[in-house]
Amino acid sequence: MGKNLLNKVWDLHAVRRLPSGEDQLFIGLHLVHEVTSPQAFAMLAERGLPVLHPERTFATADHIVPTDGSTRPFADRLAEDMMRALEANAARHGIRYFGPDSGEQGIVHVIGPELGLSQPGLTIACGDSHTSTHGALGAIAFGIGTSQVRDVLATQTLSLARPKVRRIEVRGRLEPGVYAKDVILGIIASLGVNGGLGYAYEYGGPAVAAMSMEERLTICNMSIEGGARVGYINPDETTFAYLRDRLFAPGGGQWEEALRFWRGMASDPDAGYDDRFVLDADRLQPMVAWGINPGQAVGVGERLPLPAELPAGNRETVEKAYAHTGFTPGAPVRGTRIDVAFIGSCTNGRLSDLREAARVARGRRAASRVRALVVPGSQRVSAAAEREGLDRVFREAGFQWRLPGCSMCLGMNPDVLVGEEVCASSSNRNFIGRQGSPRGRTLLMSPAMVAAAAIAGEVADVREVLS
Amino acid sequence: MSSANCVIRALSGRAVPVRGNDIDTDRIIPARFMKTVSFDSLGRWVFQDARRDAAGKPTGHPFDDPRHAGASILLANRNFGCGSSREHAPQALAAWGIRAVVAESFAEIFAGNCTAIGLPVVEVEAEAAEALMRLAETRPDAELRLDLEARRLEAGGQGYPVRLPEARRQVFLTGSWDTVGLLLEGKEQIRTVAARLPYLTRFPYPAG
Numbered sequence: 001m002g003k004n005l006l007n008k009v010w011d012l013h014a015v016r017r018l019p020s021g022e023d024q025l026f027i028g029l030h031l032v033h034e035v036t037s038p039q040a041f042a043m044l045a046e047r048g049l050p051v052l053h054p055e056r057t058f059a060t061a062d063h064i065v066p067t068d069g070s071t072r073p074f075a076d077r078l079a080e081d082m083m084r085a086l087e088a089n090a091a092r093h094g095i096r097y098f099g100p101d102s103g104e105q106g107i108v109h110v111i112g113p114e115l116g117l118s119q120p121g122l123t124i125a126c127g128d129s130h131t132s133t134h135g136a137l138g139a140i141a142f143g144i145g146t147s148q149v150r151d152v153l154a155t156q157t158l159s160l161a162r163p164k165v166r167r168i169e170v171r172g173r174l175e176p177g178v179y180a181k182d183v184i185l186g187i188i189a190s191l192g193v194n195g196g197l198g199y200a201y202e203y204g205g206p207a208v209a210a211m212s213m214e215e216r217l218t219i220c221n222m223s224i225e226g227g228a229r230v231g232y233i234n235p236d237e238t239t240f241a242y243l244r245d246r247l248f249a250p251g252g253g254q255w256e257e258a259l260r261f262w263r264g265m266a267s268d269p270d271a272g273y274d275d276r277f278v279l280d281a282d283r284l285q286p287m288v289a290w291g292i293n294p295g296q297a298v299g300v301g302e303r304l305p306l307p308a309e310l311p312a313g314n315r316e317t318v319e320k321a322y323a324h325t326g327f328t329p330g331a332p333v334r335g336t337r338i339d340v341a342f343i344g345s346c347t348n349g350r351l352s353d354l355r356e357a358a359r360v361a362r363g364r365r366a367a368s369r370v371r372a373l374v375v376p377g378s379q380r381v382s383a384a385a386e387r388e389g390l391d392r393v394f395r396e397a398g399f400q401w402r403l404p405g406c407s408m409c410l411g412m413n414p415d416v417l418v419g420e421e422v423c424a425s426s427s428n429r430n431f432i433g434r435q436g437s438p439r440g441r442t443l444l445m446s447p448a449m450v451a452a453a454a455i456a457g458e459v460a461d462v463r464e465v466l467s
Numbered sequence: 468m469s470s471a472n473c474v475i476r477a478l479s480g481r482a483v484p485v486r487g488n489d490i491d492t493d494r495i496i497p498a499r500f501m502k503t504v505s506f507d508s509l510g511r512w513v514f515q516d517a518r519r520d521a522a523g524k525p526t527g528h529p530f531d532d533p534r535h536a537g538a539s540i541l542l543a544n545r546n547f548g549c550g551s552s553r554e555h556a557p558q559a560l561a562a563w564g565i566r567a568v569v570a571e572s573f574a575e576i577f578a579g580n581c582t583a584i585g586l587p588v589v590e591v592e593a594e595a596a597e598a599l600m601r602l603a604e605t606r607p608d609a610e611l612r613l614d615l616e617a618r619r620l621e622a623g624g625q626g627y628p629v630r631l632p633e634a635r636r637q638v639f640l641t642g643s644w645d646t647v648g649l650l651l652e653g654k655e656q657i658r659t660v661a662a663r664l665p666y667l668t669r670f671p672y673p674a675g
Contacts (some may be wrong), residue, residue: 012664015656020643021634024653028667036553047647050658055672078502085504122666129552129576145554145580147646155650157657161634162581194488194546197575227546229575239604252672254498257669293549312547317488347538398476410551412498431493431550438497439514 002268006200007233009140009265013123015157022159027120029139030057030152031108032095034064034086035412036127040149041089049154052095056156058117059090060098062107063412067375067402077336093153103246104394106378106404109133109346113217114380116246119258121265125152130346130428132223136216137243138235138265140200163230164198165273169205172282177463179356180215181222181348181426181446183207185287185297187279188226193295196228198232199275202267203233207281213242214352221347222428225294234266286462288333289444292432296334297444299463306330311334324432324463325441326420334459336443340371340423341399341454342435343447345409348378348426353447354385357426358393360451360465366398367457373400373415375407399454411436424453473642475587477614478566480539482603482622483529485514490543491550492577496559498551509555509613510562515598529561542600543570545593548577557581567613573597582635585616585644589629598625613640647673 002010015024030053037059044051051057051248064079074080079322090097098104104111109130113120120138124131129143144158151158170183187196201223208216216233223231233239240259243249250258285299296318298304306329307315307322322329327336343349343357354376366372376382382404386393391401408415409427415434417423423435424440430442443459452462492625500512519530525531541560547570548556557580560568561673568581569587581588591599602609602623611622613629616634661667 013660015660016632016653018643018649019641020637022638022657024582024650026657026664028664035501039506039554042505043647049647049651053661056667063498068485076502081504092512096503117672127552127554143552143576145552145557145576145583147580151647151650153648155653155657156661157544157650157653159646159650161632186510193549194572194574197546199571224550224576227549227574248672253674254670257665261665261669293491313488320487409494410498412502429491429493429550431491433497433516434493436499438519439521 002270002274004165004267005265010027010162011353016160022161023048024157025160026157027125027152029124031112031126032059034061034082036146037149038085039146044151044153053155053156054094057095060108063406065405066413067405067407076301086447095359103379107346107406110377116243116249120262122398125241127369130221131223132231133217133221134219135232137239140230141231142359163203166199166275167273167277170207170281172280174281177407177466180218182284182287184222185289188295190296193257193293194227196226199228200230203229214350220349227346235262257302287451289430290333292324296321300334301331302330336459338424339421339449341370342408342423342425343450344375344407345427346423347428347446351381351384357447357451358390360448361397364397364455366454368452369457371400372454374406375402379405408435424450426450470642474640476504476616479610479612482540482542483535484600485529485601488545492548492556493550493554494644495556501555504640505516506558509559513559513563523598539566540611541565541568545571549574554580557584557586561586574663575644584632587639589631591627591629595627643664
């Protein structure tokens with residue numbers, strides 16, 4: 001039996017078996033940002049340790065940066081302190097830092113692939129759970145805590161247990177108006193938010209093979225929302241074409257060498273898996289995650305679930321979701337009124353996401369009641385979108401065109417929900433309080449669905465707008 | 468680096484139950500309290516949004532219940548600590564006084580973060596979680612004893628088996644949860660692995 005990608009990458013990077021039984025694993029790329037790194041650098045300083053491989057660590061600022069103007073010092077003193085700490089730590093240790101004046105700044109999971117830093121066959125770690133995103137390029141990428149950020153800085157390794165691998169086969173084709181976001185929401189709704197505990201998810205099958213790299217990034221991004229710390233897609237011609245000529249991708253004579261290595265890291269055709277799951281993409285409709293976790297999702301044509309009809313294990317969380325959202329059990333999700341529309345995040349803040357949303361917004365107008373924000377995932381995404389005139393399309397439709405950052409995905413900057421506002425959001429988490437207001441409510445959907453909701457002032461079916 | 472004062476074989480304390488599946492790390496510590504370059508201030512904000520209503524009044528959350536003041540073992544249900552990788556969540560729990568978490572299951576990054584700061588997390592069957600929560604609610608002064616060596620939790624005259632990955636158990640029994648020293652001991656092998664990685668030797672990132 002052949003080997004899957006996870007086991008190939010793991011074996012290549014295994015340094016030794018630790019006394020506990022976990023593996024010491026070498027990390028090929030380490031990404032840091034301002035929120036989870038200052039304490040790690042402080043721990044290094046406390047122990048007098050240097051950064052072992054500064055050339056494999058890259059930093060940017062994304063979580064706390066304001067998106068309405070980048071003048072320094074930031075109005076928020078705490079945010080300014082975090083920026084200064086990151087800048088000082090990067091400078092002190094010789095770590096390349098993509099700050100707001102670099103032209104390369106952006107959400108860490110947008111710039112890693114975009115700059116060609118994220119490559120097949122690498123192990124990638126970052127103090128952020130959505131690091132699974134980079135698995136779309138055929139890397140083993142996962143989120144870590146701050147003490148582990150310290151470990152990577154000091155040793156370029158981590159103590160980890162090897163996960164099992166579940167192969168997720170996506171068959172069929174997506175109909176127009178149904179996107180990668182709907183596929184991953186469909187997978188999580190089927191397998192549950194804890195279904196991936198102990199597993200890495202390998203996504204494949206005809207629907208995934210047909211996807212662009214940006215769509216694949218969306219799928220892998222939300223692996224963690226299904227409980228899987230790692231999600232990946234085997235590298236193929238789409239991957240290689242995406243990487244060609246990127247800033248940090250191998251160039252010249254090194255390209256062929258890299259290609260040979262990358263091809264060899266893909267799962268063998270006869271590779272074994274610990275579990276398998278099949279999703280039929282033909283039957284998928286645009287999804288809306290309505291509750292308090294991303295697994296509480298229904299198709300846009302469906303009704304919200306009746307607690308009594310659910311398995312006993314899910315009832316308690318659904319009842320909690322109704323208590324928080326105030327939505328009516330059994331009501332159609334379509335027609336749910338919204339107050340805010342947010343297009344952006346590491347899930348859906350890339351150029352193709354903005355293009356799809358702009359197709360919906362073009363020549364239309366956001367409902368006057370709705371506060372609509374478009375936050376590009378990076379400065380490169382922003383510049384590319386502006387070259388195509390997407391910023392104008394959005395502005396003319398009544399959307400605000402903002403500067404890059406995590407923004408309203410997690411409400412650490414001034415972009416937050418107020419009171420009980422309902423937000424149609426292209427982000428990844430609808431947790432209670434996630435978007436900055438303890439009583440705010442989040443409906444997760446694709447960027448095109450968010451644009452359709454902004455225009456209708458309520459949840460709408462984007463397939464009808466596009467047809 | 469393992470050290471004698473990092474060894475955790477067993478610990479005892481009273482319990483505080485927090486009911487509900489899929490309690491995420493945003494709920495344990497909302498992101499707006501993470502705007503800090505240290506972990507020092509987090510203890511007072513743990514579960515903040517669940518502890519206060521819209522008017523800022525206490526909701527009667529177990530963490531505010533005087534009967535659970537001084538409790539050190541947190542009881543939870545399924546998939547506790549899901550979502551964000553923020554170590555701020557276990558740091559906030561530890562700052563409040565939590566020394567161990569007992570739940571039906573844990574999100575992986577959260578469990579790893581707890582381990583990295585010397586906070587044991589162990590799993591019990593759903594029935595055991597329910598029995599332990601009832602005990603803590605009806606007899607909040609009851610003492611629990613978590614024995615990692617015996618993989619057992621004693622409470623209210625009952626014994627419950629607990630589960631945790633063997634490697635994680637060894638980390639506590641040998642006092643090696645503070646990993647950085649241990650990892651540095653492998654410096655020679657780290658160099659060996661680096662030397663065989665083609666992306667370091669044959670096609671490294673171009674210099675900036």
